[in-house]
Amino acid sequence: MDAFNKRARHALDPLVLAYLKQPDERWHTQIHTGTMFVGRHFGLPTRCLDWSRSADIALFFACNDKKDTDGVVWHVRLDELCEAAKLQWQSRFGKPSDVEADMECDFLARKERKWISHMKYIKTGVSRAKGQKAVVTHTGHICNDHAFELTHLGVKKTGRIAVAAHAKDGLLRELASRGTTSESLGLTGAGKQLEAIVHVICTNVRSKLQLPPRT
Numbered sequence: 001m002d003a004f005n006k007r008a009r010h011a012l013d014p015l016v017l018a019y020l021k022q023p024d025e026r027w028h029t030q031i032h033t034g035t036m037f038v039g040r041h042f043g044l045p046t047r048c049l050d051w052s053r054s055a056d057i058a059l060f061f062a063c064n065d066k067k068d069t070d071g072v073v074w075h076v077r078l079d080e081l082c083e084a085a086k087l088q089w090q091s092r093f094g095k096p097s098d099v100e101a102d103m104e105c106d107f108l109a110r111k112e113r114k115w116i117s118h119m120k121y122i123k124t125g126v127s128r129a130k131g132q133k134a135v136v137t138h139t140g141h142i143c144n145d146h147a148f149e150l151t152h153l154g155v156k157k158t159g160r161i162a163v164a165a166h167a168k169d170g171l172l173r174e175l176a177s178r179g180t181t182s183e184s185l186g187l188t189g190a191g192k193q194l195e196a197i198v199h200v201i202c203t204n205v206r207s208k209l210q211l212p213p214r215t
Helices: 002-007 014-027 033-041 055-064 078-086 089-093 100-108 127-131 146-153 165-177 190-208
Strands: 048-052 071-076 116-118 134-139 158-163
Touching: 002 033, 002 190, 014 033, 014 100, 014 127, 033 048, 033 100, 033 127, 033 134, 048 055, 055 071, 055 158, 055 165, 071 078, 078 116, 078 146, 116 146, 134 146, 146 158, 158 165
Parallel strands: none
Antiparallel strands: 048 134, 071 158, 116 134
16 A cells, blocks of 8 residues: 555546545545545455446446356445445454544554444545445454455345356447447546556565465
């Protein structure tokens, strides 16, 4: 995230920078969950996971990457997730609600706790997230398997739909006829340039940590 701030933040849309200004000032740092959300939306590896309220948009992302391999659309009932998440807070933070500041303090202190929730404050001026009808789940600890975390939380109405590789091109054409394209989702132009910057950052981080490259 430090590299993202130094090398990519200047390229963000002014509305996104305005969105980040409030947490910057509140927490006296540029490394906070707001930056984590924005960075994740451009491909930065974080403890966040992107979802969409639109089935067409979710299907687009399942089809648009790795054309020669099968894709997956995961689904979950957001209302059930929200209700299940409330049951965590008493045991994690000692109170039943209003834990956003506690989450942020843990993040700033790099303290990990086992919980999963959705980010409630992303309905602001991040136009790309709005265009993608984004919902983001995040965890209190480093975790790549949000599906497991949701099941462990007790969320019942969640699952996966496989998308065969050979069907992807046809599905993308159908989605384009319904208005869901790379252009409509902000994946071209400045957004694409920013993803290229983030890709270099991520590659360097994975190399330093001796992690295998993303495939």
